[in-house]
Amino acid sequence: MEPQLFVKMALQGWNTQVARxxxxxxxxxxxxxxxxxxxxxxxxxxxxxxxxxxHGLLSETLGLGEAKYPELAPVFLRSxxxxxxxxxxxxxxxxxxxxxxxxLTELFNALPAEDWFKRHNAMTDEDFANDPTRNRLSxxxxxxxxxxxxxxxxxxx
Amino acid sequence: MEPQLFVKMALQGWNTQVARxxxxxxxxxxxxxxxxxxxxxxxxxxxxxxxxxxHGLLSETLGLGEAKYPELAPVFLRSxxxxxxxxxxxxxxxxxxxxxxxxLTELFNALPAEDWFKRHNAMTDEDFANDPTRNRLSxxxxxxxxxxxxxxxxxxx
Numbered sequence: 001m002e003p004q005l006f007v008k009m010a011l012q013g014w015n016t017q018v019a020r021x022x023x024x025x026x027x028x029x030x031x032x033x034x035x036x037x038x039x040x041x042x043x044x045x046x047x048x049x050x051x052x053x054x055h056g057l058l059s060e061t062l063g064l065g066e067a068k069y070p071e072l073a074p075v076f077l078r079s080x081x082x083x084x085x086x087x088x089x090x091x092x093x094x095x096x097x098x099x100x101x102x103x104l105t106e107l108f109n110a111l112p113a114e115d116w117f118k119r120h121n122a123m124t125d126e127d128f129a130n131d132p133t134r135n136r137l138s139x140x141x142x143x144x145x146x147x148x149x150x151x152x153x154x155x156x157x
Numbered sequence: 158m159e160p161q162l163f164v165k166m167a168l169q170g171w172n173t174q175v176a177r178x179x180x181x182x183x184x185x186x187x188x189x190x191x192x193x194x195x196x197x198x199x200x201x202x203x204x205x206x207x208x209x210x211x212h213g214l215l216s217e218t219l220g221l222g223e224a225k226y227p228e229l230a231p232v233f234l235r236s237x238x239x240x241x242x243x244x245x246x247x248x249x250x251x252x253x254x255x256x257x258x259x260x261l262t263e264l265f266n267a268l269p270a271e272d273w274f275k276r277h278n279a280m281t282d283e284d285f286a287n288d289p290t291r292n293r294l295s296x297x298x299x300x301x302x303x304x305x306x307x308x309x310x311x312x313x314x
Binding site: 006008009012013017038039117132133135138141144145146148151153156 | 165170294301309310
């Protein structure tokens with residue numbers, strides 16, 4: 001079994017979820033972004049920034065390069081939806097989203113298949129020796145599920 | 158790279174999502190199951206049967222054995238939430254959920270790692286030759302994302 005095959009499968013899953021979310025966000029008007037996914041729950045604009053922020057950090061988590069837009073994390077990742085979100089325009093977030101995902105695609109395509117099975121930055125060498133499933137690819141699978149989780153909420157609007 | 162590693166990663170993802178959903182459903186009262194995930198959207202009871210039905214068919218899709226409870230599909234998979242759902246009690250669905258997932262765990266644990274990379278029943282040999290990523294494991298990854306998608310909705314309640 002070639003590692004290329006696993007990597008291709010995992011990347012296909014990631015690309016499918018990102019493309020589906022992007023298509024959804026791109027079809028919205030400015031006003032749509034202010035809607036909540038359910039009464040009293042996150043607005044779409046928050047989830048847009050939330051996914052952008054989390055994916056901006058992914059390059060660093062995977063040890064592939066520095067984080068993109070780490071300044072989004074206090075607003076979109078470590079805090080619930082609130083007034084601080086409104087300091088960002090939709091046009092800004094759209095630009096960030098595009099940059100973050102274009103860059104990830106470049107980084108992912110440049111990474112040799114076997115390097116996906118190396119440890120990520122969020123764990124120690126010792127932990128990795130004990131559990132080699134906690135590699136870069138497992139982070140990608142986890143982030144892919146995370147998009148699906150929020151996409152399930154977005155489609156309720 | 159050993160195929161065992163990738164299979165283990167994919168199964169960990171599946172098991173995590175199933176366990177998380179099960180814990181959620183097991184903590185609900187009978188009345189809770191009648192709640193909608195958002196106004197006018199699916200009730201929790203529908204999503205309970207929906208995941209049970211889809212996973213009951215999985216053994217057949219993967220070519221590992223006959224489908225479990227295929228009679229659920231017209232109500233929970235091929236139709237939206239509606240009165241037909243109420244012909245099933247929560248106790249019944251709970252039993253089906255347990256049986257379906259216990260059986261899948263047995264089938265999955267018994268499957269040699271390399272067999273996960275064989276084609277699934279929903280495609281032809283010719284298609285598989287053209288795209289070997291469309292194997293059993295890709296179905297599992299896809300179903301794992303599907304649980305996450307609906308779990309994102311369930312937590313809104």
